[in-house]
Amino acid sequence: MTPRLELDDVTVRRDGRTVLRVERLRLTERRVGVVGANGSGKSTLLRLLDGLIDPSTGRVSIDGLDTVRDGRQVRRRVGFCFQDPADQIVMPLVADDIAFGLKNQGVPTSAREARAATVLDRLGIAHLASRTAASLSGGERQLVALAAVLVCEPATVLFDEPTGTLDLVRSLRFSRLLAGLDIQAVVATHDLDLLEDFDRVLVLDRGVIVADDRPGPALARYRALAAETQAVEAQAVEAQVAETPAVGTRRAETFSVSPR
Amino acid sequence: MEDLTKARAIAEIALLAAIIVALGLMPPLYVLGLTVPITAQTLGVMLAGAVLGARRGTAAVAVVVLLVVASLPVLSGGRGGVGVILGPTGGYLLGWLPGALVTGLLARRALRLPTKARAFGLVGACLVGGVVVVYALGIPWTAVVTGLDLSTTAVGAAVFLPGDLLKAVLAGLAAAAVHRQVRIDHMRPDRELARAR
């Protein structure tokens, strides 16, 4: 059964500023996308769900486990894939890193090896096991980081911009990989294609959920919002340029005349 | 959240230790304007204290010393091993530990100074911790290992003094720049911390 992520009356404050406010949210779908501008609160929302940030007020829970009180149990069920996979590989050797989470959970050696082998095979990276973390390419790193999360068999995995550093081929490969995983996934991303066949998409704007729908309408709302913001910004720039006409015009001319 | 605080300490200590090692493995750097390149490893030691404070800074240095004893080639020029400690310069290596500690203690005080005086305070912390304390252990150690007089040893050590003084100044300035850019909660003066909350 898909886990149930619940947020009630949650606010997160940082340096006296409210960075996220969610009145009531229930996530029970298998594929949930989170989109929004940089700094809109996507990472904060993901970290809340793993108990890496405590809510300033309100309550976050996963299948009834409170992320503050039962943080450790929550983190056994929830895996986290960070934006830069290099930040979450903690061991010098790939094989040791895959074993790290299992060791922390007290899984005995024999079971550890078997589970590691299965996951590495499944992701097609068995050949990387004896490599050092520093020698991996960007794409390989992401797969290793993912393997290290999946080997702990979490029910839910939180992805923070999983395709942010990947080229198109690797993004598509990740997309296909994700589709084949039998877990609940909450994915914060700028890669809207990735969310096409998701069950639900949340749109965040300055710390508030402004749309919560199926991907089609939600992404349409997000695009409209982005266009709106951009238009406002462009107006502001124009207003500024109008105040200093000489410099503005000259620059524009230089650019348009330039042969390159 | 207590877990997260501990994890932060572990991550900071490990990364600073890695910086000390990495700076030692790199080809020497040039000091602004001068033609003589310097090895930056001791710079890393002072920075550990001046940036992370007494406890975490010393811990970072301790990790490096541990790796040295374990024969890993982590010192400048790829050296390492118990042999280094038993050698004539072993005292300087061990001196890094109290050196980072004193640098850290003084740096914490320096950060309480008015903004403009902080850089001076941090340079002072690096001079006392990174040079005075380190030499105070290094020179007698050399005297014991080599059997030379303390005064002869001190004269010999003086050859390295200008370079180390320069490094202390640079470390202090670098630490000041880092503290301007990054907030390191456990190093901040209490009143600032209170204001932020």
Place this chain on the structure above:
Amino acid sequence: MTLLTDAQPRPGLLRSVPAPVKLAGLVVLGVVSAVSTSPTLLALIGATGGLALVVARPHWRRLTGLMVVWAIALVVVVILQLVTRDSAAAVVSGARMVALCLPALAVMASTAPEELLDTLFAATRPLRRVGLRPEVLALTVALTLRFVPELVRQIETLREAQRARGARPSVLPVTVPLLVRCLDRSRTLADAIVARSFFDRATPLDHAPPASVNREGASAHATSSTAASATPHASRPLVLNTPRPHAGRRPSEESWKT
């Protein structure tokens, strides 16, 4: 570049002596050499060390850097003693340096870094009382080794950036951004350490009975495995289990193969 040096010690008599014994012996010899003024005793210690070193058949390449530095120091010290004092003092000084150097090299040559780290972790066990757990130390060391190659690469990039602007790589423009990035990264890294359940292991295995580990038996996958966590994995170092086969008898081998 990896810090895990490929050069494993070759099998032999000294190789089979447990690392703690060798380190303890080295400390004793070091203290004796430091206080002794008898050229005969010092020469004897030096000769024994030299013999042990040759018998250990070291990878000389690894030792040359250190030996060159020492040889220069030896020459300088002997000359200084001859100038400032007399030949007797020069002999004692020279013999002492040899007596300190060669046994240390012999120990280095005959002991794997992993084994030495293992010994050092074990030696810090009394520090548990003041809150330093061996697994925390082991994680810190592992993280350091993990990030050194990456930082070396970062420094190279920063140096190149300086060269691209026509400047020689100097200290501040390299170290300041390096530190700032590292401190930023330490936040995410800390998140990852927590997210990957590191502190789960630290507590239940130390204090709580196994039953409490099973509290969340509801999560189907973890049940069978957590039950086995009553075995004290916590005290085992978790780094550096090099995949290559180890030569010689390894008293501590088991603990590295976890």
